Amino acid sequence: MVTFFGQMKPGPSIGEYLIQRLYAHGVRHVFGIPGDYVLGFYDRLFKSKLRIINTCDEQGAGFAADAYARVRGLGAVCVTYCVGGLKVANTTAEAFAEKSPVVVISGAPGIKEREKNPLLHHKVREFDTQKRVFEQLTVASTVLSEPQTAFQEVDRVLHAALRFKRPVYIELPRDLVSVPGIPHHRASEIHERSDSKSLRAALSEAEQMINGARKPVILADVEVHRFGLQDQVLRLAQRTNIPVAATVLGKSVIGEQHPFYLGVYEGAMGRDDVRQYVERSDCVILLGAFMTDINLGIYTARLDPARSIYATSEKLSIRYHTYEDVRFKDFMRGLLKLRLRRRALGRIPHPTPVNSFAFRNGKAPVTVKRLFERLNAFLSDNTVVVADVGDALFGAADLFIRHRTEFLGPAYYASMGFAVPASVGAQLANPKLRPLVLVGDGAFQMTGMELATVARYRLNPVVVVLNNSGYGTERQMQDGPYNDVWPWNYSRLPEILGAGRGLVVETEEELDGALIEAEHWKESFCLLDVRLGRLDRSPALERLAARLAKRL
Ligand SMILES: Cc1ncc(C[n+]2csc(CCOP(=O)(O)OP(=O)(O)O)c2C)c(N)n1
Numbered sequence: 265m266v267t268f269f270g271q272m273k274p275g276p277s278i279g280e281y282l283i284q285r286l287y288a289h290g291v292r293h294v295f296g297i298p299g300d301y302v303l304g305f306y307d308r309l310f311k312s313k314l315r316i317i318n319t320c321d322e323q324g325a326g327f328a329a330d331a332y333a334r335v336r337g338l339g340a341v342c343v344t345y346c347v348g349g350l351k352v353a354n355t356t357a358e359a360f361a362e363k364s365p366v367v368v369i370s371g372a373p374g375i376k377e378r379e380k381n382p383l384l385h386h387k388v389r390e391f392d393t394q395k396r397v398f399e400q401l402t403v404a405s406t407v408l409s410e411p412q413t414a415f416q417e418v419d420r421v422l423h424a425a426l427r428f429k430r431p432v433y434i435e436l437p438r439d440l441v442s443v444p445g446i447p448h449h450r451a452s453e454i455h456e457r458s459d460s461k462s463l464r465a466a467l468s469e470a471e472q473m474i475n476g477a478r479k480p481v482i483l484a485d486v487e488v489h490r491f492g493l494q495d496q497v498l499r500l501a502q503r504t505n506i507p508v509a510a511t512v513l514g515k516s517v518i519g520e521q522h523p524f525y526l527g528v529y530e531g532a533m534g535r536d537d538v539r540q541y542v543e544r545s546d547c548v549i550l551l552g553a554f555m556t557d558i559n560l561g562i563y564t565a566r567l568d569p570a571r572s573i574y575a576t577s578e579k580l581s582i583r584y585h586t587y588e589d590v591r592f593k594d595f596m597r598g599l600l601k602l603r604l605r606r607r608a609l610g611r612i613p614h615p616t617p618v619n620s621f622a623f624r625n626g627k628a629p630v631t632v633k634r635l636f637e638r639l640n641a642f643l644s645d646n647t648v649v650v651a652d653v654g655d656a657l658f659g660a661a662d663l664f665i666r667h668r669t670e671f672l673g674p675a676y677y678a679s680m681g682f683a684v685p686a687s688v689g690a691q692l693a694n695p696k697l698r699p700l701v702l703v704g705d706g707a708f709q710m711t712g713m714e715l716a717t718v719a720r721y722r723l724n725p726v727v728v729v730l731n732n733s734g735y736g737t738e739r740q741m742q743d744g745p746y747n748d749v750w751p752w753n754y755s756r757l758p759e760i761l762g763a764g765r766g767l768v769v770e771t772e773e774e775l776d777g778a779l780i781e782a783e784h785w786k787e788s789f790c791l792l793d794v795r796l797g798r799l800d801r802s803p804a805l806e807r808l809a810a811r812l813a814k815r816l
């Protein structure tokens with residue numbers, strides 16, 4: 265770039281370029297913990313328009329970035345070499361498995377210093393050991409070791425994250441952060457198109473099949489959310505009067521109060537009326553669906569490919585025909601242009617909303633079932649439910665979510681410890697949302713210390729600890745002392761953290777009072793230590809446990 269006075273103004277450095285591109289893609293916060301290999305980049309981040317969010321542990325940063333990506337479309341976590349990087353291996357695995365586009369940025373030893381000193385600190389085995397681990401956990405990865413190609417590499421890798429909605433890995437050797445890349449580089453916008461013949465053929469078969477069907481049904485899953493296709497799905501339903509069910513992972517892609525909404529389909533684990541409706545349909549339109557075991561109720565789901573249209577970002581098949589090179593978005597758009605007949609909206613099952621909670625006996629101990637009934641009434645239009653693994657997640661499947669994208673839970677990879685840090689990411693991604701965190705005592709003990717991060721950045725989730733004295737889900741399958749946890753005094757954490765409010769809940773009356781208080785007190789987090797019976801469980805877990813036990 266030549267300035268007015270004819271001097272060459274250097275283009276951005278590699279570190280600056282990465283920051284610019286993250287910003288251009290809507291990222292405003294970067295989660296992580298620094299270390300000497302990434303300090304230079306942290307300084308650049310600090311001076312940039314992006315805000316650094318320091319978590320207590322890298323795993324917390326990884327979960328927060330994942331939730332941020334789920335709510336906002338792209339998230340970023342920035343850590344130091346190996347000691348930090350390998351701690352986000354698990355969260356990156358979860359983001360990969362559940363399709364969340366997280367950019368993992370790791371500092372690394374400088375390329376020059378590697379030559380002089382082969383035994384630099386934090387090194388595991390070879391200098392590329394961490395990179396090789398992340399190759400397995402991401403959809404694209406790069407080491408920005410060449411100024412000539414660094415900008416293109418950033419473009420390529422970020423494009424892959426957005427195209428596949430999966431995590432990517434960028435390693436930044438510390439001696440390259442300030443090095444300029446090639447001047448005059450323009451970020452390349454890559455537009456992939458569908459093969460038009462293949463798309464046309466697929467749409468024509470879809471049209472025939474849908475119009476010929478007696479009782480079609482749409483099953484909407486997580487990719488509808490990741491690709492921002494909620495409105496299209498809704499329009500398709502409205503135009504044709506075809507009802508919609510969601511999976512657990514895709515829960516809340518459609519507002520659950522919608523007249524076309526059937527409920528969550530989870531094979532034999534879910535509500536029976538939804539299961540029957542979907543399984544008896546002669547045309548199941550699976551949109552953005554993951555055929556996972558938990559999503560579909562531990563393999564109990566009976567979906568016949570001969571009666572299915574299966575469209576995702578990776579695959580499109582109709583009955584037994586597979587169509588290559590058709591992008592999910594194009595297929596969805598195409599569906600809306602078809603001449604699909606509008607049918608009479610027959611009688612369809614609906615989830616039963618629980619609006620009012622009146623306790624029969626205020627002194628009765630809280631049960632999981634009653635807890636969720638009461639929580640249902642607590643949900644408002646700006647609640648985002650963030651559920652951790654365990655009965656928190658199973659019970660939450662029956663919650664009645666008012667709008668879309670307001671349910672986050674690791675329903676497939678199922679790593680414990682997601683919810684508290686994820687609430688940090690979710691609320692920063694959209695400050696209008698107030699997270700309702702549902703977390704088991706076991707999962708809370710893994711990452712609950714991220715409440716310190718909540719306090720530090722002045723966030724205000726309502727955290728419900730389902731305290732059943734241990735790993736309840738495991739107990740249902742096989743019990744032993746290995747399922748116990750040390751009983752913490754959860755409600756007193758605010759004393760340690762100097763922020764928040766803690767309440768112990770044993771009875772229905774106390775639950776009611778605590779939630780009313782939480783609704784009004786918004787200065788910081790509210791933690792409810794809800795004491796439950798060791799073997800108490802939600803109706804959904806009851807169904808699931810019975811099935812899992814048979815398979816052991
Ligand atoms: C990181 C991780 N470790 C172990 C497991 C296996 N696991 C699944 S559920 C569960 C128990 C969860 O306990 P808690 O968080 O208290 O919830 P609860 O089942 O009691 O509702 C365990 C250990 C897991 N899913 N993730």
Ligand SMILES: [Mg+2]
Pocket residue numbers: 654704705706730731732733734735736737
């Ligand atoms: Mg528990």
